[in-house]
Amino acid sequence: MAGPLTRTARYDRGGPAGGTGPRPVPALSRAVRYVSGVLARRALLLAVLLAFVFAAVELLPGDAATATSERGESAADLAARRHLLGLDRPVLERFGQWMTGLPTGDLGTSARGEPVADLLSRPFPNTLLLGGLALLVTLVVSLALGCWASARPGGAVDRAVSGGATAVLALPEFVVAVALVLVFALWTDWLPAVTLTDADGSPASWEMLVLPTLALAVPQIGWNTRIVRAALADESKAPHIETAVLDGLPRHRIFTHHLLPGALPTIAAGLATSTGMLLGGAVVVETVFNYPGIGSVLAGAVTDRDSPVIAGVVAVTGVVITGVLLLADLVRTWASGGRT
Amino acid sequence: MNVNRRQVLWAGGGIGAAALLAACGGGDESSSKSPSEKNEKPRKGGTLRVGALGRASAVTRDPHGTQTNESDYLIISLVHDTLTVPGARPNTAPRLAASWTPSDDLKTWRFTLAEGATFHDGTPVTAEDVVWSLKRLRNTPSGASRLPGIKPGNIKAEGTGTVVLVSDYPNAELPQLTRLTTFVLKKDTADKDLGKAPGTGPFKLDWFRSGNARLVRNEDWYGGDVLLDAIEVKIFESPQAMANALLAGQIDVASNVGAVAARTAERREDVQVVRRPNDMAMPIVMRTADGPFADPKVREALRLAVDREAMVKQVLSGYGTVGNDILGTGDPAYAKDIAQRTRDLARAKSLLDEAGFDLSRTYELLTTEDISGLAESATLFASQVREAGIKVKVVKQESATFWDRTWLKGDLYTTYWGTNDSVVFFASKTMVSDSGQNEAGWKNTAFDAAYRKAMGTKDTAERAKVLRELQRIEHDESGYLLWGMADGIDLAAAAVRGLPTLPGYGRVQLQSAWLAR
Numbered sequence: 001m002a003g004p005l006t007r008t009a010r011y012d013r014g015g016p017a018g019g020t021g022p023r024p025v026p027a028l029s030r031a032v033r034y035v036s037g038v039l040a041r042r043a044l045l046l047a048v049l050l051a052f053v054f055a056a057v058e059l060l061p062g063d064a065a066t067a068t069s070e071r072g073e074s075a076a077d078l079a080a081r082r083h084l085l086g087l088d089r090p091v092l093e094r095f096g097q098w099m100t101g102l103p104t105g106d107l108g109t110s111a112r113g114e115p116v117a118d119l120l121s122r123p124f125p126n127t128l129l130l131g132g133l134a135l136l137v138t139l140v141v142s143l144a145l146g147c148w149a150s151a152r153p154g155g156a157v158d159r160a161v162s163g164g165a166t167a168v169l170a171l172p173e174f175v176v177a178v179a180l181v182l183v184f185a186l187w188t189d190w191l192p193a194v195t196l197t198d199a200d201g202s203p204a205s206w207e208m209l210v211l212p213t214l215a216l217a218v219p220q221i222g223w224n225t226r227i228v229r230a231a232l233a234d235e236s237k238a239p240h241i242e243t244a245v246l247d248g249l250p251r252h253r254i255f256t257h258h259l260l261p262g263a264l265p266t267i268a269a270g271l272a273t274s275t276g277m278l279l280g281g282a283v284v285v286e287t288v289f290n291y292p293g294i295g296s297v298l299a300g301a302v303t304d305r306d307s308p309v310i311a312g313v314v315a316v317t318g319v320v321i322t323g324v325l326l327l328a329d330l331v332r333t334w335a336s337g338g339r340t
Numbered sequence: 341m342n343v344n345r346r347q348v349l350w351a352g353g354g355i356g357a358a359a360l361l362a363a364c365g366g367g368d369e370s371s372s373k374s375p376s377e378k379n380e381k382p383r384k385g386g387t388l389r390v391g392a393l394g395r396a397s398a399v400t401r402d403p404h405g406t407q408t409n410e411s412d413y414l415i416i417s418l419v420h421d422t423l424t425v426p427g428a429r430p431n432t433a434p435r436l437a438a439s440w441t442p443s444d445d446l447k448t449w450r451f452t453l454a455e456g457a458t459f460h461d462g463t464p465v466t467a468e469d470v471v472w473s474l475k476r477l478r479n480t481p482s483g484a485s486r487l488p489g490i491k492p493g494n495i496k497a498e499g500t501g502t503v504v505l506v507s508d509y510p511n512a513e514l515p516q517l518t519r520l521t522t523f524v525l526k527k528d529t530a531d532k533d534l535g536k537a538p539g540t541g542p543f544k545l546d547w548f549r550s551g552n553a554r555l556v557r558n559e560d561w562y563g564g565d566v567l568l569d570a571i572e573v574k575i576f577e578s579p580q581a582m583a584n585a586l587l588a589g590q591i592d593v594a595s596n597v598g599a600v601a602a603r604t605a606e607r608r609e610d611v612q613v614v615r616r617p618n619d620m621a622m623p624i625v626m627r628t629a630d631g632p633f634a635d636p637k638v639r640e641a642l643r644l645a646v647d648r649e650a651m652v653k654q655v656l657s658g659y660g661t662v663g664n665d666i667l668g669t670g671d672p673a674y675a676k677d678i679a680q681r682t683r684d685l686a687r688a689k690s691l692l693d694e695a696g697f698d699l700s701r702t703y704e705l706l707t708t709e710d711i712s713g714l715a716e717s718a719t720l721f722a723s724q725v726r727e728a729g730i731k732v733k734v735v736k737q738e739s740a741t742f743w744d745r746t747w748l749k750g751d752l753y754t755t756y757w758g759t760n761d762s763v764v765f766f767a768s769k770t771m772v773s774d775s776g777q778n779e780a781g782w783k784n785t786a787f788d789a790a791y792r793k794a795m796g797t798k799d800t801a802e803r804a805k806v807l808r809e810l811q812r813i814e815h816d817e818s819g820y821l822l823w824g825m826a827d828g829i830d831l832a833a834a835a836v837r838g839l840p841t842l843p844g845y846g847r848v849q850l851q852s853a854w855l856a857r
Contacts, residue, residue: 062740300397
């Protein structure tokens with residue numbers, strides 16, 4: 001990452017993207033200040049969000065003690081368990097206590113008595129793997145499709161890709177998931193219908209990742225293809241592109257050195273928003289494919305009114321999304337030559 | 341013995357895959373489901389992959405705790421044995437207890453442990469181990485309802501091979517209480533070791549991870565030959581995903597998967613639909629203590645207004661049988677000779693008239709979507725009784741609210757129970773005047789007397805006669821409207837044999853399963 005933040009010459013035609021020159025200190029400290037500012041704001045946002053989570057669970061009918069009770073459990077037993085879980089204390093106090101543990105990585109204890117961090121330790125990496133793969137597929141495919149479509153604006157390919165993209169971005173993940181299972185598992189028997197886990201708790205084979213990844217990626221590909229296509233179209237109207245064309249530069253060179261870098265900030269922002277959608281969609285997709293991820297933990301926790309678990313999922317997901325958004329911001333800063 | 345929401349937490353709605361899948365069955369309508377089991381010789385070997393429902397957040401390893409996950413319960417039942425298990429006839433069969441004898445007053449019961457029973461580490465099972473386990477079970481929060489009438493101090497060992505239980509009152513059906521939650525562990529097993537504690541069951545634990553497990557055959561099982569090399573249990577969050585896994589050949593059995601999946605699989609030649617009759621009751625409860633349904637004539641009218649066959653057909657997709665307002669339909673002692681109630685709108689109307697029932701009012705029927713078909717049953721019921729002039733509005737409640745505020749208190753609501761193999765079970769839990777879960781607030785001295793007499797009668801034939809009388813009173817006057825019984829439904833690959841067909845707890849008895857391949 002030596003180059004990105006120092007790159008200033010956006011119209012630099014010759015030099016390789018990035019450059020290798022020495023790193024000026026002011027730019028770096030500016031970046032640090034920027035990053036820490038963003039982080040502070042995002043952390044505050046996350047705290048507010050977590051407060052909302054606690055409040056929302058509080059507003060749901062029933063509580064963790066009743067939700068995890070057996071039919072016919074006596075009122076005294078319930079009261080004892082309520083006390084044990086700390087549910088007889090004000091929600092603000094419970095939230096405060098949970099939040100103070102957060103910086104040390106202590107996510108509290110679930111209603112069933114397990115440390116939340118343990119509960120999330122296996123499924124969360126699985127979800128990150130799924131989300132990461134889906135993001136990667138989204139990036140590659142939507143870039144390829146967007147570029148392909150913009151090669152001949154208004155052509156048959158362009159119209160087909162744009163139309164197709166609009167169609168799939170409107171599809172909910174679970175519809176895509178069901179269709180994929182139907183076609184690739186039950187009709188053709190090419191891929192496994194569900195994910196089964198190994199002794200170590202991860203998917204038993206790589207093939208089991210294919211359909212869930214696609215189910216998550218397809219709607220996002222639709223969305224991002226349109227963004228890539230639009231960003232390229234905007235960029236191609238810029239004066240320097242016209243200059244480049246008039247200068248007689250080869251098409252692919254204009255594309256890789258002028259069009260794409262110009263469109264990059266928009267593309268990065270699009271992908272960053274997809275991260276949230278991907279992690280949200282994972283909850284649904286994981287259920288359809290029985291994927292051993294965070295989705296099932298979250299769904300169960302909501303049923304159990306288990307605030308520490310729900311908040312724990314929100315916290316770790318929030319941290320990941322914050323990280324990706326930050327990365328996207330940095331890419332934008334770099335691509336636009338620090339003029340943000 | 342205690343029934344909870346274990347069996348039924350996950351019931352899937354019929355959305356999504358099922359509808360689409362129904363279209364992809366491919367051709368053959370003539371379902372030749374039953375594999376020709378008669379002439380086959382059971383084969384040894386193979387790994388059976390079983391899908392079972394469960395939630396990752398609710399995984400538990402404690403055999404005496406609350407297992408809300410079917411997957412956990414299945415694993416525990418294969419690794420650990422209980423004193424007795426469900427049977428077909430009689431409905432209690434021996435397991436770790438090879439036999440049992442009561443005292444003359446039916447208060448003291450002696451259970452003799454099975455010859456040659458050992459733990460997976462080779463040590464013999466002693467009465468001390470059993471006593472320790474039963475006491476541990478009894479001392480859990482729900483222990484009192486699992487071993488009712490038996491104080492922890494009244495569980496004792498007699499020598500190495502006999503366990504003595506003394507009940508507070510005569511209890512002819514005590515061995516039935518020891519079915520399938522009385523899991524036996526080694527004495528003084530620490531809580532932290534529960535997950536890997538050796539059991540006595542037909543299978544030994546190879547590994548366990550987040551609700552998934554691999555179990556291998558216990559070569560030394562005292563209960564007979566186990567044919568499968570191994571059973572792999574896979575946890576599934578949704579019945580749809582489980583059905584898909586079975587149809588795609590990733591698992592061999594989809595346990596307790598429900599009617600929606602069965603409908604989907606009916607057209608597939610390579611899939612067996614295993615029906616376990618009398619698995620689940622979802623009666624409508626009418627409050628008898630007070631409120632608009634306190635008059636027996638009104639309750640009778642509602643029982644006559646319901647179209648039972650239509651309920652079974654529409655709510656259960658036909659996977660069930662018509663009920664006769666008596667709970668415990670799977671019991672050998674179930675009174676089949678009591679005349680089946682059928683729809684009679686004219687009689688219902690005249691009864692309502694006699695009772696002076698207010699037909700101008702709209703009555704609320706409270707329900708929840710805990711299990712598939714429950715809310716649907718309420719809706720269909722409401723439209724049926726409208727034909728008798730009763731206006732019923734269905735109110736769906738969120739599960740926690742329902743159990744907190746409506747259950748045991750409401751005037752008119754739906755409920756459900758998973759163990760239907762015992763008339764006495766329901767009598768003692770939900771109908772005797774002082775029972776803790778008296779859903780309809782029913783108090784009937786004749787019924788109580790019949791119950792007490794049945795529990796104190798040693799002679800089986802004599803007891804059956806009293807039990808019939810008990811059921812007649814229940815049929816005529818209780819607060820229950822039992823329109824039908826849902827089948828338990830498992831899906832299995834073509835090669836699977838020897839799956840259990842008993843209702844309720846019987847579903848986990850996989851020790852005699854084998855693979856014809």
